[in-house]
Amino acid sequence: MNYYYENEMFKLEGISTEHTISDIDIYIGKGILKNTSSYIKKRNMGKRCLIVADGNTYLAAGKALAENFAHDGFAADVCLLRDRGEERIEADELSVGQVMMSLEPEPDFLIACGSGVINDITRFVSYTAKKPFVSVGTAASMDGYTSVTAPMIFNGKKVHRHGNAPKILVLDTEILKNAPKELTMAGFGDVYGKFIAKADWLLSNITTGEEVDGQALGLITQALEKLTRNVEEICSATDEGLKAIIEGLILAGITIFTTGQTRAVASVEHNQGHIWETRMLEARKPYPLHGTAVGCSTGYYLRMYEYFKKINIKNLDKEKAKNRILNRDSFRNKVVHCFGEEWLSVLEKSNKCLNLNEEDFERHYNSIVNNWDKIVKALDFLPTWDEYREIYKKFRQPIHAEDIGIPNDLLKHTLPYSTFYRDRYDFVFVMNILGIIEEITDMTLKDYQKEKQKWF
Template sequence: MNEILNMSMNEMAEADFDCSCGRHHSLPIKKIAIGKGVLKELPGVAAEFKGKQVYMISDNNTWKAAGEKAHAFLVNDGFKVKSHMFETGNEILIPDEAVMGRVLMEMPLDTALIVSVGSGTLNDMGKFLSSRTGVPYIIVCTAPSMDGYVANGAPLICGGRKISFVATLAYGVVGDTDVMKDAPMHMIHAGLGDVLGKLTALTDWSLAVEMIDEYRCDTCVKLVEKALKRCIDNAAALKERNEEAILYLIEALTLTGVTMAIVGVSRPASGSEHLLSHYWEMDFITRNKYPELHGVKVGIATPIVAEIYEILGADIPEATRKLCPKRAFVEELLNSAGAMISPKEVGIERELFYRSLLNANAVRNRYSVFQYAKDIGRLEEVTQKITERIYGK
């Protein structure tokens, strides 16, 4: 039982087991290859589709990072590949209706496999396209920037709002640390922010168990905690692009994705910190402003959520209170890696910040510390205190 706790990351593909939580879990991902130099293993991961049409999507940045080599590995091994690269220049690729329409229009009718080369956006595009066409997809990771590589949700922009669509899990994941260690440092910081968000996500999950008797899988909690520890212990080395630290970062991101996949909900990886991040992002997109990387905003939001728990203090059930990190601890981890800490650093004005704390809980139907603070009549007090600390009186 729970043999998955003793498996390496790459051994977890197609895991299938009866869990101590009382449920049966399975991970339908066929192949996981994460480590040094594994990009060359892509033809082996995709071997089932050799001789059939492969559709590769990338942008100009991810093409340079790994797409060109991935394409060559496949073609040289006898694969038939059509590649579509989005020219974005220095702009961020926004996965809205126009972009998703274009990626579908470029897809050959006889496509048997989709290969996405990228991180957050291109991965979300690939999995959404896969879920709507029934064609499996492989993700070639180019940055350790987020935890969605093995998750089945696809956050896309629709009608100006960020909506997390139910999509599908990847057929395979290829994450080469030789590629990811050279990712823009801002993306590495985003990955660290997303990982640290698990600290408050697990706290929120505990609060939901205590307050509304929500289901929780302790095996998933242990997997996330194990991954968190190694990443946190090596956080400071990320600013040096230390290969071991990068490996622990992508493993932590992937493992939290695995837990979401086997438990069927995003609770192990997403809590109040994600609600804040999504609120800020939707506001920025509505105003045609650059929304900043998801993980960067999650990293900034995490110590804020930790502070909410600190302010509520004894009002929080004891079992949950023991889990939550201190704001200073999270900020020090971010600072040690050179990551941003303040919402002001990403252009979040006082009014938006104040409003986000009051309204973030409406972003998703999920029990959180925001809902708890509202239920006990302390949300406005908490919002005022934190806003004044950051922006002044």
């Protein structure tokens, strides 16, 4: 499946002629912010809106938007999310309360003017207050623009709430390229992580027969090719570079709609990012941006995939591997460091991979061994760790987890067990079955220790 543009509207071949996808109109282009009111008029969404922004996004796009609206006969109120000084604005009770209390005078629709958090707050309020919303992105930083779930913080804990997808999404590359570089690099990391997701999906297809959706896989492959072809352009933050990231993020979002799941876009690299976020939040410590965490996590897993491909499958100790994972108590003692007691107890209730019996073990183990050559061949497309480091070096972005605020101790425990975050088959699970995950984790961590970052 290919994509194309029709008057800045991002379109997929063979999908609805009316909308880009589902009910969403997606516009990507240079200098298109000023067209936002005409996009809205096309959808008959009414004339009164509430723009949700923070101090930075208001200056980046909200102000121009409000002026444009006034000129085009819209009534626009602004809800400026409260600045929290050193701390980041979060999608939590304070932000939601602020937006809810700004719903008077009653708007016909909302506008999320920003990226991750502002969109999450707005999609949640949009759903709760039954008001449609338009998203005007200010950074190419994450793949959730078209999402219908809102990751939020409630009572100091990460929760996922229902949300609406926007009716219209406007991504003006002129605005995106002025976003802080850290946000753009986060977007890059979020797309780059799809290499791991793709590899894990193909792996599962071979060993468990899990169905792979060819169209979704094709979209992700296109996104990755465009991304890696445009590293230079991204580095110089050109319109073309920004477009490569944003198209990747949008294509990823689209696969979630077309397949009804996140398989094509998220695997252990995302799991680990989510675990880091949750555990850091628990510890009341700051945590990295979603895409920054995913990009960093991807580096470690690319290195682990290199070791994975070199496993001498005929030389493994099957009995030892079996005892390791089937001895519930000792195995649990390892995994509990990754999730903490409370969280692990919840996961154990639903996650089949945490409740394996001997029969399951035999089935998984044998299928991996019997299909080994096929597996290794399917992983040919993966970039090397060297390539990854070269790119991050070019971007002058850290690759070590501790440099993005993740303690080494946490990293050591999340790398080998992130697979148990959800019931999904991936190469970390496979290495747990084969009984070699701790060994490969250690080798990877040693490689990272040796890798002194010279580009700071």
